[in-house]
Amino acid sequence: MKVIEARELTKVYGRGEGRVEALAGVSLDVEPGEWVSVVGPSGSGKSTLMNLLGLLDRPTSGNYALDGREVSGLRGGDLARARRELIGFVFQSYNLLPRQSARKNVELPLVYAGTRGAERRKRALAALEQVELSDRAGHRPPELSGGQKQRVAIARALVSRPAMLLADEPTGNLDTKSGEGILDLFGELNATGVTLIVVTHDPEVARRGDRIVDIRDGLVFADERSRGLEVGE
Amino acid sequence: MRRTFQIAGMGLSGLLVNWGRTILTMLGIVIGVAAVVLLASLGNGIQKSISGQINDLGPNLITISPGTSGEQDGGDNGPFGAAAASTLTPEDARLVAGLPGVAAASSNVSTVAPVGQRTVSFSGVDPSYDEVRAVGLTAGRFVEGRGEIVLSQADARRLLDSGPDEAVGKTLSVGTPPEEVPERDPEQGSAQGPEQLPEQLPEGVPERLREQVSERLPQDAAPEQAQEPTQEPASEPVRKYEVVGVVEASEVEFGPPVPESSYMSTADALEIAGVETVGQIVVQAERAGAVDWAVDGIGREVRAAHDGARDFSVITQRELLSTFTEITDQLKIFLAGIAGISLLVGGIGVMNIMLVSVAERTREIGVRKALGATNADVLFQFLLEAVLLSLIGGVIGVAVGIAGSAVLPEILTDLPPAVVTANEVALAFGVSALIGVVFGVLPAYRSARLQPVEALRRE
Numbered sequence: 167m168k169v170i171e172a173r174e175l176t177k178v179y180g181r182g183e184g185r186v187e188a189l190a191g192v193s194l195d196v197e198p199g200e201w202v203s204v205v206g207p208s209g210s211g212k213s214t215l216m217n218l219l220g221l222l223d224r225p226t227s228g229n230y231a232l233d234g235r236e237v238s239g240l241r242g243g244d245l246a247r248a249r250r251e252l253i254g255f256v257f258q259s260y261n262l263l264p265r266q267s268a269r270k271n272v273e274l275p276l277v278y279a280g281t282r283g284a285e286r287r288k289r290a291l292a293a294l295e296q297v298e299l300s301d302r303a304g305h306r307p308p309e310l311s312g313g314q315k316q317r318v319a320i321a322r323a324l325v326s327r328p329a330m331l332l333a334d335e336p337t338g339n340l341d342t343k344s345g346e347g348i349l350d351l352f353g354e355l356n357a358t359g360v361t362l363i364v365v366t367h368d369p370e371v372a373r374r375g376d377r378i379v380d381i382r383d384g385l386v387f388a389d390e391r392s393r394g395l396e397v398g399e
Numbered sequence: 400m401r402r403t404f405q406i407a408g409m410g411l412s413g414l415l416v417n418w419g420r421t422i423l424t425m426l427g428i429v430i431g432v433a434a435v436v437l438l439a440s441l442g443n444g445i446q447k448s449i450s451g452q453i454n455d456l457g458p459n460l461i462t463i464s465p466g467t468s469g470e471q472d473g474g475d476n477g478p479f480g481a482a483a484a485s486t487l488t489p490e491d492a493r494l495v496a497g498l499p500g501v502a503a504a505s506s507n508v509s510t511v512a513p514v515g516q517r518t519v520s521f522s523g524v525d526p527s528y529d530e531v532r533a534v535g536l537t538a539g540r541f542v543e544g545r546g547e548i549v550l551s552q553a554d555a556r557r558l559l560d561s562g563p564d565e566a567v568g569k570t571l572s573v574g575t576p577p578e579e580v581p582e583r584d585p586e587q588g589s590a591q592g593p594e595q596l597p598e599q600l601p602e603g604v605p606e607r608l609r610e611q612v613s614e615r616l617p618q619d620a621a622p623e624q625a626q627e628p629t630q631e632p633a634s635e636p637v638r639k640y641e642v643v644g645v646v647e648a649s650e651v652e653f654g655p656p657v658p659e660s661s662y663m664s665t666a667d668a669l670e671i672a673g674v675e676t677v678g679q680i681v682v683q684a685e686r687a688g689a690v691d692w693a694v695d696g697i698g699r700e701v702r703a704a705h706d707g708a709r710d711f712s713v714i715t716q717r718e719l720l721s722t723f724t725e726i727t728d729q730l731k732i733f734l735a736g737i738a739g740i741s742l743l744v745g746g747i748g749v750m751n752i753m754l755v756s757v758a759e760r761t762r763e764i765g766v767r768k769a770l771g772a773t774n775a776d777v778l779f780q781f782l783l784e785a786v787l788l789s790l791i792g793g794v795i796g797v798a799v800g801i802a803g804s805a806v807l808p809e810i811l812t813d814l815p816p817a818v819v820t821a822n823e824v825a826l827a828f829g830v831s832a833l834i835g836v837v838f839g840v841l842p843a844y845r846s847a848r849l850q851p852v853e854a855l856r857r858e
Contacts, residue, residue: 250771280402
């Protein structure tokens with residue numbers, strides 16, 4: 167069973183004169199355990215694709231099955247449920263709650279899943295362990311470096327054991343060294359079977375994935391195995 | 400259910416963690432609620448105090464004053480009817496005392512008399528005055544005849560330099576030789592008598608205003624204030640008076656302390672004042688139900704005794720009370736207006752902070768939705784926060800308002816004790832809570848309905 171099975175996804179903003187077709191019909195399959203990089207120049211529609219794949223926005227048309235479940239027609243509570251059960255988000259600007267500790271931030275998805283406090287704490291600490299930040303569990307985001315913040319965000323994405331991790335320019339706000347650290351962490355997670363979709367405009371970052379999907383003008387321009395993979399294996 | 404519980408717990412910890420925002424939001428509610436409770440309580444206190452003071456006169460009290468009131472006369476006395484000199488006599492008092500429905504009646508004539516080097520104001524009254532007004536003595540008995548006086552505590556201290564018990568039985572010389580005519584006691588300002596008031600109005604005052612003034616006069620001639628003009632007290636010979644009692648110190652509820660009166664017999668006071676008419680006659684009806692009956696009898700009989708002239712007015716305590724209630728009701732409306740504005744300002748403050756708070760949390764809402772929160776989850780959290788803030792703020796506001804109501808009259812001693820009532824507290828609490836919840840939830844509702852990608856885009 168595929169993690170992602172998207173058929174002819176389109177997204178149109180506005181009407182009439184101001185009508186913009188951000189996605190003109192994108193089909194994409196992702197197998198479990200794959201690391202897919204989505205690249206493309208700004209305005210190509212890659213962010214729109216990422217929002218659709220992450221269920222943050224609804225497609226204008228097309229079908230989308232996530233982890234074997236058709237999700238393109240979901241609304242309201244069902245959509246929120248699919249989001250928290252199937253997808254872990256990693257944002258460029260981390261999007262942590264600044265006044266809550268790292269552990270509380272990681273617990274957040276579990277709160278919405280209704281997990282009890284003790285269990286929540288245990289799983290949050292385990293997720294922080296996975297990103298090697300156990301010693302920072304009580305720190306609040308302003309007390310952490312950019313790389314550490316992004317690790318907290320990754321722990322938060324992992325904690326609900328989603329079908330895939332969806333990362334939007336995860337190294338965009340980081341220096342090269344911290345960025346490398348995050349990509350290494352992605353590598354480790356991917357090695358344990360975590361499916362990764364990484365949206366980036368940075369070829370260096372893209373090359374770390376198994377596959378590079380190049381989006382141009384709202385369409386898949388190229389979809390090929392990454393050379394990085396050949397080097398790595 | 401468990402999810403709801405977890406989300407509630409998270410919302411609560413959010414309030415604690417963001418204590419700065421929490422306090423700021425609550426402050427508006429606290430101020431609004433406290434202002435309403437305080438002002439409403441002060442208004443209640445003033446009304447209660449005034450009606451209490453009037454009720455202290457006794458519900459069955461009837462006052463007969465010289466002159467006519469605009470409401471009662473036939474208009475034959477003209478606008479200056481009230482200016483006529485007093486026509487009430489001690490005989491009228493005796494006549495009234497014998498009327499059906501009347502329990503007791505007493506003349507009341509005010510005078511000032513020199514006692515040694517000092518000037519003392521006396522109320523000349525009949526022995527039955529104590530029945531009518533329940534004077535309340537701390538020592539001795541009330542005046543029962545000529546040559547007897549009852550002193551106020553202040554006068555006992557001033558004249559005899561003694562406490563109430565020691566003063567009883569002492570003898571005082573009242574009245575001085577003509578060359579030592581004392582100045583009028585400034586507290587006896589109303590000794591000028593109501594009949595002079597219209598003449599004090601400056602030239603050119605419209606006739607209508609003069610009429611209004613004269614219509615108000617019978618009310619001005621309220622029991623304690625109606626005074627007989629004092630005339631030539633110095634011409635009286637010095638006489639010995641025995642102090643037979645001392646008046647209990649009254650508890651002044653608010654306002655400047657009212658000087659307690661000292662008492663002597665009507666006959667002595669008339670003699671010292673050199674007049675034959677009394678300032679007013681105070682009457683105690685047998686019971687509340689007999690007041691109207693007594694008033695009818697008084698009107699008929701006294702008029703007959705005055706050869707058919709309606710040259711006096713009869714005011715019941717109830718009429719007096721309703722006059723004052725009208726005034727205090729207006730005061731309360733005024734205070735309620737101020738309180739309403741406070742609540743409005745407080746409400747706008749709450750609204751503003753809630754709007755800002757939600758606006759700057761739009762991104763947070765986006766994050767929460769991306770992490771799996773439903774619209775309902777987000778709304779629930781904001782509703783919970785708004786309700787809690789409003790409740791806690793409301794409780795603190797009520798506490799501050801009640802504390803203020805207790806403290807303010809202590810600081811501003813002219814204010815009567817405030818009376819906190821459940822109605823105003825509930826109203827203030829309810830309105831601010833409503834504002835808090837509505838303006839906490841409405842913008843949150845708008846934000847919660849955004850697609851997460853929209854909400855995440857906001858900075």
